[in-house]
Amino acid sequence: MSIRLVSWNVNGLRAVSAKPEWRWFAENTCDVIGLQETKAQPEQLTPAVASPAGWEAHWASSVVKKGYSGVAVFSRIKPLAVRCELPQPEWQGEGRILHLEFEKFHFFNGYFPNGGAEEVDEHGKPVPGRFKRVPYKMGFFEAFTAYAEECRKSKPVVVCGDFNIAHRPIDLARPKQNEKNTGFLPEERAFLDRFTALGYVDTFRHVHGDLEGQYSWWSYKTRAREKNIGWRIDYFFVSEELRPAIRDAWIESDVYGSDHCPVGLELDI
Amino acid sequence: MSIRLVSWNVNGLRAVSAKPEWRWFAENTCDVIGLQETKAQPEQLTPAVASPAGWEAHWASSVVKKGYSGVAVFSRIKPLAVRCELPQPEWQGEGRILHLEFEKFHFFNGYFPNGGAEEVDEHGKPVPGRFKRVPYKMGFFEAFTAYAEECRKSKPVVVCGDFNIAHRPIDLARPKQNEKNTGFLPEERAFLDRFTALGYVDTFRHVHGDLEGQYSWWSYKTRAREKNIGWRIDYFFVSEELRPAIRDAWIESDVYGSDHCPVGLELDI
DNA sequence: CTTTGCAGG
DNA sequence: CCTGTAAAG
Numbered sequence: 001m002s003i004r005l006v007s008w009n010v011n012g013l014r015a016v017s018a019k020p021e022w023r024w025f026a027e028n029t030c031d032v033i034g035l036q037e038t039k040a041q042p043e044q045l046t047p048a049v050a051s052p053a054g055w056e057a058h059w060a061s062s063v064v065k066k067g068y069s070g071v072a073v074f075s076r077i078k079p080l081a082v083r084c085e086l087p088q089p090e091w092q093g094e095g096r097i098l099h100l101e102f103e104k105f106h107f108f109n110g111y112f113p114n115g116g117a118e119e120v121d122e123h124g125k126p127v128p129g130r131f132k133r134v135p136y137k138m139g140f141f142e143a144f145t146a147y148a149e150e151c152r153k154s155k156p157v158v159v160c161g162d163f164n165i166a167h168r169p170i171d172l173a174r175p176k177q178n179e180k181n182t183g184f185l186p187e188e189r190a191f192l193d194r195f196t197a198l199g200y201v202d203t204f205r206h207v208h209g210d211l212e213g214q215y216s217w218w219s220y221k222t223r224a225r226e227k228n229i230g231w232r233i234d235y236f237f238v239s240e241e242l243r244p245a246i247r248d249a250w251i252e253s254d255v256y257g258s259d260h261c262p263v264g265l266e267l268d269i
Numbered sequence: 270m271s272i273r274l275v276s277w278n279v280n281g282l283r284a285v286s287a288k289p290e291w292r293w294f295a296e297n298t299c300d301v302i303g304l305q306e307t308k309a310q311p312e313q314l315t316p317a318v319a320s321p322a323g324w325e326a327h328w329a330s331s332v333v334k335k336g337y338s339g340v341a342v343f344s345r346i347k348p349l350a351v352r353c354e355l356p357q358p359e360w361q362g363e364g365r366i367l368h369l370e371f372e373k374f375h376f377f378n379g380y381f382p383n384g385g386a387e388e389v390d391e392h393g394k395p396v397p398g399r400f401k402r403v404p405y406k407m408g409f410f411e412a413f414t415a416y417a418e419e420c421r422k423s424k425p426v427v428v429c430g431d432f433n434i435a436h437r438p439i440d441l442a443r444p445k446q447n448e449k450n451t452g453f454l455p456e457e458r459a460f461l462d463r464f465t466a467l468g469y470v471d472t473f474r475h476v477h478g479d480l481e482g483q484y485s486w487w488s489y490k491t492r493a494r495e496k497n498i499g500w501r502i503d504y505f506f507v508s509e510e511l512r513p514a515i516r517d518a519w520i521e522s523d524v525y526g527s528d529h530c531p532v533g534l535e536l537d538i
Numbered sequence: 539c540t541t542t543g544c545a546g547g
Numbered sequence: 548c549c550t551g552t553a554a555a556g
Contacts, residue, residue: 258549281542334554385555488556489556492539
């Protein structure tokens with residue numbers, strides 16, 4: 001028996017689901033799909049998109065700002081329990097976390113905060129390497145990790161989503177140029193060091209080792225995808241206990257419709 | 270000798286000038302073109318659009334709000350003088366009036382204020398027949414008329430533009446339904462009664478009499494143009510002294526690219 | 539419905 | 548560049 005899971009930052013589910021590329025959903029053969037940046041409440045979507053036949057749909061939408069953030073999980077397997085957002089009110093309201101408890105593992109779908117725009121000093125001059133939302137981002141990661149560790153006491157953990165961090169130089173096309181850009185800052189990378197040190201396995205690297213040029217996001221701004229100038233910031237992590245269950249992990253770089261592409265994981269379970 | 274003038278509310282010059290319909294400009298054989306709702310500063314346009322060879326271009330752009338209102342005049346004839354906006358600061362800042370003095374007449378290109386949204390009472394309930402900007406609109410018309418009359422003392426006047434008023438029931442497809450809508454309110458119509466009583470001739474009616482079904486604007490909202498559910502709110506008026514010079518007046522209802530179509534005037538001069 | 543501006547990514 | 552808002556027409 002195996003279970004297949006996929007994660008995709010869709011950059012606006014209303015937009016993607018109106019494109020021909022959304023056939024990806026109908027053609028998919030996986031069991032669980034985690035979407036990020038849905039930027040919509042289910043009521044704003046057509047029923048075929050919001051409540052597809054054969055799937056159970058769960059939503060966490062932003063309540064602080066319309067059309068912002070938001071995650072969804074479609075599952076062919078009925079979860080034992082579902083929880084939206086992190087436990088503390090401090091980290092709630094942006095629609096960033098969905099937690100589905102399945103029989104064999106806790107599943108988390110996360111849209112982790114973007115570092116935001118560069119800080120400016122009192123004269124309006126940008127401060128290199130300082131980004132407005134990096135403190136929030138780091139706090140969110142710490143709170144998430146504590147919650148995941150808590151859940152892990154009962155059963156193994158699977159975490160997917162857009163982490164907005166490339167872990168190592170091999171995980172982005174231009175590491176040197178981006179050492180002072182959010183997404184590849186030392187403190188952001190250090191979080192993934194700690195996270196993996198806790199026993200969360202980067203399943204793509206577990207399967208593919210140091211294979212180069214493997215990315216899941218390309219900036220729209222410079223048509224970077226044509227040249228594969230990308231970042232690997234979308235992940236499937238599993239807690240150490242599930243390492244033996246990793247059958248496959250992949251990046252669906254032939255799937256278009258968003259500035260991210262889907263990433264996937266197959267577990268023997 | 271004759272002079273041909275055309276007026277067009279383009280509803281965003283950046284948008285129109287990027288459409289194939291903008292060939293209208295290149296194919297035009299008139300001498301003076303007045304545009305309204307340009308919604309752009311000339312710097313935001315390509316040089317071919319902002320400074321076309323063979324034309325002199327003049328601009329009055331909104332300074333109170335970006336991408337709002339704005340008028341332009343392209344002329345193959347060099348004017349003796351050019352003036353932006355009305356003389357009083359009270360009516361300046363929205364980029365609504367361009368005044369070009371030619372040898373034989375004063376030319377005004379106007380984008381007269383829209384009546385705006387319906388007023389709401391203290392409970393948020395709409396007040397039928399009351400519109401937020403109708404007072405501003407009426408004040409603007411009075412100030413414009415005073416200025417035109419002042420200029421008329423030296424030579425005849427030609428006024429074109431979007432008046433945002435249908436004068437008589439024949440000037441819109443659904444007069445009964447719109448008696449309480451801005452654009453056909455009694456007080457707005459009464460302004461055009463006074464304006465024409467002062468001796469400003471509606472050149473289209475002068476040439477075509479009570480020809481029905483002739484409109485220059487159709488709402489995008491209901492695909493009204495397909496059914497010719499329109500309003501004639503774009504005009505060429507000339508002061509009485511020029512009545513004998515009116516050779517032709519027309520509506521270019523086959524020209525697309527905006528929710529308005531161009532209207533034109535040919536004068537023997 | 540359509541064009542703008544703007545925030546956010 | 549692209550997806551969302553909202554204001555205005």
